[in-house]
Amino acid sequence: MRRGLTVFLVAITVIVVVLLHSVSHLLALLIEDGSADAIHSAEIPAPNSPLIDNMAQYIPKIIHQTYINESVPEHWREAQRSCIDLHEDYEYKMWTDAKSRELIATEYPWFLNTFDNYTQPIQRADAIRYFVLAHFGGIYIDLDDGCNRRLDPLLSYPAWVRRTAPTGISNDAMGATPQHPFFLTVIESLRAYDRNWRLPYITVMYSTGPLFLSVIWKKYMSSGHNVGDGAGGGRVRILMMDEYNRFPWSFFSHHKGSSWHGKDARLIFWMGSHWIMLTVMGFMLAGVVGVGAWWIWNRVLLLGQRRSKRREGGVWERAMAWSRRGGKGGYELTERHEDAFPEQFQTALKQVAYTLPPPEKPTRSRTMTSVDPAVASVLDNRPHANQGGSSSSDDEADLLDSLDNDPTLSVYREQRLQQLHEEFTRAKRLRDHHSHGQYTEIKDEKTLMDIVNTGAELCVVHFFKPDFHRCGIMDGHLKKLAPLHTDTRFLRINVGNAPFLVEKLKVKVLPCVIGFRKGLGVDRVVGFEGVGEGGDTFETGDLERRLVGSAVLVREKLREGKEAGVVDGRQDGRGRTSQNEDDDDDWN
Numbered sequence: 001m002r003r004g005l006t007v008f009l010v011a012i013t014v015i016v017v018v019l020l021h022s023v024s025h026l027l028a029l030l031i032e033d034g035s036a037d038a039i040h041s042a043e044i045p046a047p048n049s050p051l052i053d054n055m056a057q058y059i060p061k062i063i064h065q066t067y068i069n070e071s072v073p074e075h076w077r078e079a080q081r082s083c084i085d086l087h088e089d090y091e092y093k094m095w096t097d098a099k100s101r102e103l104i105a106t107e108y109p110w111f112l113n114t115f116d117n118y119t120q121p122i123q124r125a126d127a128i129r130y131f132v133l134a135h136f137g138g139i140y141i142d143l144d145d146g147c148n149r150r151l152d153p154l155l156s157y158p159a160w161v162r163r164t165a166p167t168g169i170s171n172d173a174m175g176a177t178p179q180h181p182f183f184l185t186v187i188e189s190l191r192a193y194d195r196n197w198r199l200p201y202i203t204v205m206y207s208t209g210p211l212f213l214s215v216i217w218k219k220y221m222s223s224g225h226n227v228g229d230g231a232g233g234g235r236v237r238i239l240m241m242d243e244y245n246r247f248p249w250s251f252f253s254h255h256k257g258s259s260w261h262g263k264d265a266r267l268i269f270w271m272g273s274h275w276i277m278l279t280v281m282g283f284m285l286a287g288v289v290g291v292g293a294w295w296i297w298n299r300v301l302l303l304g305q306r307r308s309k310r311r312e313g314g315v316w317e318r319a320m321a322w323s324r325r326g327g328k329g330g331y332e333l334t335e336r337h338e339d340a341f342p343e344q345f346q347t348a349l350k351q352v353a354y355t356l357p358p359p360e361k362p363t364r365s366r367t368m369t370s371v372d373p374a375v376a377s378v379l380d381n382r383p384h385a386n387q388g389g390s391s392s393s394d395d396e397a398d399l400l401d402s403l404d405n406d407p408t409l410s411v412y413r414e415q416r417l418q419q420l421h422e423e424f425t426r427a428k429r430l431r432d433h434h435s436h437g438q439y440t441e442i443k444d445e446k447t448l449m450d451i452v453n454t455g456a457e458l459c460v461v462h463f464f465k466p467d468f469h470r471c472g473i474m475d476g477h478l479k480k481l482a483p484l485h486t487d488t489r490f491l492r493i494n495v496g497n498a499p500f501l502v503e504k505l506k507v508k509v510l511p512c513v514i515g516f517r518k519g520l521g522v523d524r525v526v527g528f529e530g531v532g533e534g535g536d537t538f539e540t541g542d543l544e545r546r547l548v549g550s551a552v553l554v555r556e557k558l559r560e561g562k563e564a565g566v567v568d569g570r571q572d573g574r575g576r577t578s579q580n581e582d583d584d585d586d587w588n
Contacts, residue, residue, distance in 0.1 A: 008297045012290070032218060034163050034238035037226070039154075041243060047149040058231055059155040059175050061090040062138025066125045069096050072143060079146035079255045086147045093132070097121075100128040107135060114191050118208075120200060126171060126208035130186045137178035145173055145245075146253040154239070154251065158229065159183065161217070162239040168214030169238065173252060181234045182220055189216050439475070439482040439490045445498040451489060452516050458488040458552055459516040463495050463507050470527065470536065474511040477540045481547075484557045515552030523550035 045051035063083055072080055084092055095103075101124075104115050108131060118124050129140045139151055154160060159180045164170035176183050193212050197203045205211040217236065220226055225234045245252045436456075442448045452459050462478055464471035475492065482490035495502050495510065505514070515523035523546070525531060531546050532538025540558060547553040 008294060012293065032167065034169070034240070037236060037238045038163075038240050039157065039160065039237050039243060040240075044153050044243065047249060052150075052152050055153060055156045056230075057152075057155045058158050058177050059139065060137045060178070061087070061155070062093060062136055063087060063090050064093050064095060064129065064132045064136070064138055064140040065143055066095040066100065066128055067143060068121070069098075070094060075256055076143040079253070080143055082253070083141055083145075083147040086150050091138075093136075093138075095128050095132060097124070100124060103128070103131065103135070107131075108187070111187070111190065114194055118194075119196065120204050122204055123208045126204070126212075127187075127190055129171060129174075130183055130190070133174065133176045134179060134183040134187050137176055137180070139175040140171075140173065141252075142172035144255045146255055148245070148248070148250055148253045151175075151251060157237045158231070158233040158235065160237040160239055161213070162244050163241055164210060165241070168210060169217055170210045171213045173239070173244070177231075181225055182217070182236050185220055185225075186213065186216050436486045436489060437483045439479045439492065442491050442493045443497060445493065445501050448491065448493050448498065448501070451491065453519045456489040457518055458554075460488055460490050460547060460552055461514050461516065462490075462492040463498070463502065463505075463510065463512040463514070464492055465495055465510055468510050471511045473536060474513060474528075477543050478513075480540045481544055481553070485553050487554045488552060515547055515550050517551060523547065523552055 045055070065080065065083075101112075101115065104112050111127075111131075115124060115127060118127070132138070133140055139154065141147070154175055157175070159174075159176040159182050161169040161174040162172070189212075190208065193207050193215075195203070195207060197206060206215075220236070226236060228234045229237075239251070243250055245254050442451070448461065452461065460478065460481075462471075462474055464475065478490050478492070493501075495507060501507070509526050511525075511527065513525040514521050525543075525546065528536065528538060532542035541556070544553060544556055544558055548556050
């Protein structure tokens with residue numbers, strides 16, 4: 001599980017890093033204010049100041065504007081006229097759709113296909129402004145921007161754009177010298193950003209609009225080319241909001257515009273005004289996606305484990321595996337059944353199972369098999385072991401006397417006395433501190449899972465219902481075995497208190513007894529099937545032999561013929577109980 005969690009976290013980290021890298025320049029715009037390249041008010045002479053004449057001029061005196069044709073709408077004519085009247089000595093160029101396409105076809109034919117295939121007319125209007133500045137130089141002004149004063153001071157910078165809110169730069173007013181490296185970079189990047197983002201507003205903004213220009217600007221600064229203020233310099237200066245249009249001495253005045261905005265633009269603006277709520281929702285969504293990814297990852301790992309175990313196990317073998325469920329501190333108990341194989345293979349598999357020899361018993365630990373037979377005889381035949389009650393022979397001294405009085409053991413007396421002492425001490429410790437030697441009812445399934453998974457190496461668990469007669473019979477046999485087999489925990493749980501385990505283990509017939517070794521299910525007794533001759537009158541020794549055969553019990557400790565299988569009810573002369581023999585209780 002730790003390895004699976006590590007792989008999952010590494011995978012998520014790689015995905016997050018890749019996503020962050022892909023939008024790194026967008027994220028960088030959130031903290032970029034442009035102040036390092038700002039055109040400050042102190043370096044701009046007042047309108048009509050004689051200092052303007054002493055400033056160097058790098059940008060040519062050309063004003064560029066764009067529209068569909070020469071017929072500019074009435075509500076923009078005032079803004080247009082203000083720029084023309086203030087700059088009679090400037091060349092004025094109106095780039096109509098026809099003139100724009102002609103320039104592209106003549107000077108930049110490599111871009112003509114992209115230019116013609118733009119889905120929104122505003123994309124062509126955006127693109128042409130970058131090309132005319134790169135080709136001719138000058139100042140580009142949107143038709144909804146009027147001129148508030150002469151623009152001569154702005155001719156002293158090799159290139160400039162204006163700051164916009166909430167972040168980045170805008171493309172409605174900007175200037176540059178011909179062939180300025182920044183605008184050459186812009187026009188070279190247009191084809192790479194020509195993508196359809198479904199929403200027209202996003203498509204325009206990120207393919208040709210201000211968001212596109214801001215990303216290219218951020219990349220341009222990162223490239224190291226944003227240096228040099230004089231002739232041939234590559235630095236791009238930033239016209240801040242105060243110098244743009246907030247005061248009488250600002251360069252521009254803004255008029256009604258954004259004629260291309262649609263319904264999706266209103267959605268974007270609404271999102272911008274509710275960004276805190278959307279950010280919280282975004283984190284919540286990311287959490288849901290993360291939990292979902294973790295759940296899917298766990299299911300994939302679990303499926304892989306099941307397939308691996310199915311390849312390793314035999315056809316007749318049933319196995320249960322305990323694994324922690326991610327993030328909740330619980331457990332999941334799963335089972336592998338023969339019916340997991342395709343239906344058409346069932347008959348053939350059963351025939352193979354009958355013809356092959358039975359699987360070998362699991363190897364027992366050294367502490368369980370190394371007990372000398374004579375020592376085991378003394379331990380197993382003391383009154384406490386056979387009767388389940390207390391006796392003076394439960395004292396270690398009495399057991400040592402029993403071993404010492406055996407004349408056949410004199411040769412190995414010291415070795416066996418030591419072994420008897422160790423076995424007695426271990427058994428007493430298990431009984432006193434780990435509830436071994438008792439038949440215990442567990443009230444909730446999590447406690448049961450904790451015991452089976454980490455609390456005991458060997459466990460026998462009886463799934464029962466209090467009102468089922470055969471469950472009572474099974475209880476009687478297990479009560480007899482519990483004090484004898486202190487190496488094994490004997491537990492019972494009401495199926496009503498274990499809905500999760502009942503579903504996962506597919507417990508449908510009661511009584512159901514499952515034997516566990518180190519958290520793995522190695523045996524299952526359904527009803528009384530496979531115990532004795534299959535009737536209600538099997539002996540406790542029959543059940544003991546069944547569990548010893550699957551290595552859930554260490555060794556046989558009952559003396560033959562001394563343990564009756566009928567725990568409640570009378571036994572008739574034919575070896576049957578006086579109650580009716582019915583089928584196993586199908587409680588579902």
